[in-house]
Amino acid sequence: MLLQGRTAFVTGGSGAVGSAIVRTFVAEGARVAFTYHDRADKALALADELQAGGATVRAYPLDVLDGKASQALDERVEKDLGPVDALVNNAGIAQVMPFALIEEEDWDLTMDVNVKGTFLVTKAFLRGMIRRKRGSIVNLGSLAGMRILEVPVHYATAKAAIMGFTISLAREIARYNIRVNAVIPGMLSGGVGLNVPDRQKEEYKKYCTMGRVGTPEETAKVIAFLASDHASYVNAQGIYIDGGI
Template identity: 50%
Template sequence: MRLRDKRALVTGGSRGLGRALCRTFAAEGARVAFTYSGEDPAAADAKSFRVSVLDTEGTERMVRELEEAWGGIDILVNNAGILQHLPLALLEEADWDRVMDVNVKGAFLTSRAVLRGMIRRRSGAILNIGSRAGVKMSEAPIHYCASKAAVVGLTQSLAKEVARYGIRVNCLAPGVLEDGVGRGLPAHRLADYLKYCSLGRLGTLEETARLAAFLVSDANSYMTGETVLMDGGV
């Protein structure tokens, strides 16, 4: 029960890694709410909000609602993210903008909304979900890699700015996972990844969520501004 009595908001929690984060955090004792943006009736429940990370007003409203219901938010995971498997020649300007917007601007807008309360309460933990593709040379689309590298910069700079309020900001950068955005990976890329991965397999959503739960917990009290790579040793 590492997250007993914690109140956590996870963006993009309707499936993939976000859903695993919600389940693991709840199993560790946290109250959990999550967002999603698409048509997903299965995602609609009492703790979910259909609000895009790019909807500034909707995000602020949701944060106010949650703070009224819970009295505050202790943990934010900026997990919502998108990936398109496109080579440079086929990349439209609109594709670039969409990926940069959801993956980077979304984390900025949600963090800004949640941080006001965290700063007032002088405590909190934010975890940004980055990617190995933002840290190491990877055969992945340039807009995705650029967006995930930006998440590393955002993590460092935000961590510096809010450390004085007792708030920690870190980034978890997974390699290829068994589900989620890794699904559409071309076969040759998957084979290549597995060939160079020391552990010889893809990461699971659950093991990623377990590490995330530790990173946002009070047990991880002296780490901030850090990006933790979790890729089975590629």
């Protein structure tokens, strides 16, 4: 098992990709703390199901824009499950709208949840990792931020920023034995991908060597690898999971 004996913290575990990450990490032997925002019912049902199967899993409410709450969770999770050595910044939002209709509030919310949220949660959990000189962080980028697809400009901008965050942080904290990588999923069958109009999905499949969208599970498996010691010499990377565009 890739993550035997590890404690992981996953934001947005109530979502499509987040719940696949939680399930995959549990299957790979990790103790998993994950967060939800609005969908407490989904999160608690997932935690109950996995606990019934013998896993050590806890769900916690968190708004990633609340830095103090993230800091408090770092301490709480350490007490409940042990010190976190794998952090996955997965929580994110996307709105499908043309540039002309993006209002300032839309821009701010998209940048805040996707980028500032990643900063605040990382800041909260990084202190302990630095103290222990051990950790792995995986951020959720998106093909939307990297290659030319017709996607909302604020979302593309936020996801491109995640790559700058990943690479610069990786360079700064490698000296503490902490790796920072990102995954760059293409279009997936669940989650924010569901909002994409059919015309754009067909266009995506046309340019994808595999002729299909990906799944949250296929994304989660790469994240588990990056979080594990099997990726001990992988740092400052963005790994494409897009079926070959």
